[in-house]
Amino acid sequence: MAEDKPHMNLAFIGHVDHGKSTLVGRLMLDTGTISPHIIEQFKKEADAKGKGSFEFAWVMDSLKEERERGVTIDIAHQRFDTDKFYFTIVDCPGHRDFIKNMITGASQADAAVLVVAAPDGVMAQTKEHVFLSRTLGINQLVVAVNKIDASKYSEERFNEVKEEVGKLLQMVGFKVSEIPFIPVSAFVGDNVAESGDNLGWYKGPTLLQTLNDLKVPDKPTNLPLRLPVQDVYTISGVGTVPVGRVETGVIKKGDKIIFEPAGAVGEVKTIEMHHEEYEKAEPGDNIGWNVRGIGRKDIRRGDVCGHVDSPPSVAKEFKAQIVVLQHPSAITVGYTPVFHCHTSQTACTLTEIMAKLDPKTGSVKEQNPAFIKAGDAAIVMVTPTKPMVIEKVKEIPQLGRFAIRDMGQTVAAGMCMDITPR
Secondary structure, three states: OOOOOOEEEEEEEEOOOOOHHHHHHHHHHHOOOOOHHHHHHHHHHHHHOOOHHHHHHHHHHHHHHHHHHOOOOOOOOEEEEOOOOEEEEEOOOOOHHHHHHHHHHHHHOOEEEEEEEOOOOOOHHHHHHHHHHHHOOOOEEEEEEEOHHHHOOOHHHHHHHHHHHHHHHHHOOOOHHHOOEEEOEOOOOEOOOEOOOOOOOOOOOOHHHHHHOOOOOOOOOOOOOEEEEEEEEEEOOOEEEEEEEOOEOOEEOOOEEEEEOOOEEEEEEEEEEOOEEEOEEOOOOEEEEEEEOOOOOOOOOOOEEEEOOOOOOEEEEEEEEEEEOOOOOOEOOOOOOEEEEOOEEEEEEEEEEEEEEOOOOOOEEEEOOOOEOOOOEEEEEEEEOOOEEOOOOOOOHHHOEEEEEEOOEEEEEEEEEEEEEO
16 A cells, blocks of 8 residues: 555444434545535535535535446545544445445444434444444444534533443443543534534543544454455456455455355456555455456455465355344244345355353353344354355454344344354
8 A cells, every 4th residue: 555644444333313424524524635615515505405404414425426426446435534544434324224334334444433412312223333333343433422512512411421322332342441432513513623612621632633543453464365345347448347345465466366155266467446556455455456367247246355375265054153133033943134244145044043142241041042032142053045255253353244134124243153164
C-alpha cells in the first residue's frame, strides 16, 4: 500500500433511526472530505423538497447514487483521514433487511462506532448489532450517544444511556471500562470533529480524536492468503476482474491462485486499488484483481481466493459454536437456515445438537439436547447443502465466523470449531 498511514475499516452500527448517516455525513464534512459547496448544493435541494434537516443523510445517499451510476472497481466505501489513520467507512445500514450488509460490513471492520440516540436509548437493533459485532470479532468499539441536542444536552440523560448500553456490552463480553462513550450531536455538529459550545460538562475527547486514538490493527500477513469474492466484473479489454477485500495473507502479481469451492485456478495479472495498480495487496485492502485463465462463469460471489499451495478449506461438514439470538420456536435437528460467512450465503442443515452451553461461561449445561431456543448457546454439527469455504476460527478467525439468517432476521451467530474437508 502506498499509504504512509495505517488503514482502518470502520463500521457504523446501531438502530435505524439513530442518525448513523447524519453522523457519517457530518464526519465527512468536518474532516474536509466533502467540500462545503457540495453540501450547500444538497441543502438547497433538500430545502426545496422540504427535507431541510436531512442534509447530511442526503449527501450520503446522493453520493452513493452517484457512485452506483459510475461502475468503478473501487468498492463504494467512503474514506476520511485523521492525523494517525486513513479510515474507510464500511456502510452498515440499520434497517432490518440490511442486517445482511451489517454482517458483511461488521466482519470487514477493524473497529465500530455504535450510534445510540440519547432520547431513545437501547432499541431492538442496538442489541442485535452489539451482539453481532461481538460474535463477528470486532474488538474495538466506540459508543456515540447521538442526538444529545434532542435531550437538551443533558448530562444526566447521557449517563443513563451510558449505563444502559454498558450493561448490554458487558453481557456479550466487551470490557466496558475500555470503551469510550461520547456525547455528540451529528445534526448540530457538537463534539464530532469540534467540541462545540453546548457540552460544557463533558471534558473528554471529540469523536474524531477518539477515532484517532484507536489501536492499529494487526495485519494477519503471516496467515495463508484468503480473499473472499464480493463481485465479479467483466471489463472490456481487461477480462475477468473479481473484487474483494484481502482478509489474510498477501497477494502479489504473478501468484498462482485457486478459487474455492469452484476449484478454478489462474494467475494474478494485475492488482488495482483506488484506480491505481499495485504490485501486491495486504489485509484490509479492497482490490480488484485481474486473473489470467479464469472466465466470468468460473467464479462467483462467495468463492474464496487463496494460493494453490494452501487453498481455502471447503467443508463437507463442520462443528460450530453458536448463540441463538431470536427464533419464534425451538430449533431442532434438520433445521436448514442460510449461513452468512465472509461473502458467501449458503443454506446449511443442523445435523446434530451436541451440547447446550451456558452462554455466560461457555460450560456444558446439557449433552445432546432435543432442541435449542433464543438465548441458548450450543455446539452443533452443520452440513452445507452445497460446498462452501469456511475456516477454523482458531486458525483463520477472519473466515471462521458466521451469522445465521432465516425469515428475514438474524437468528444466530457463531464460529467454526472444526471441519471435515470435502
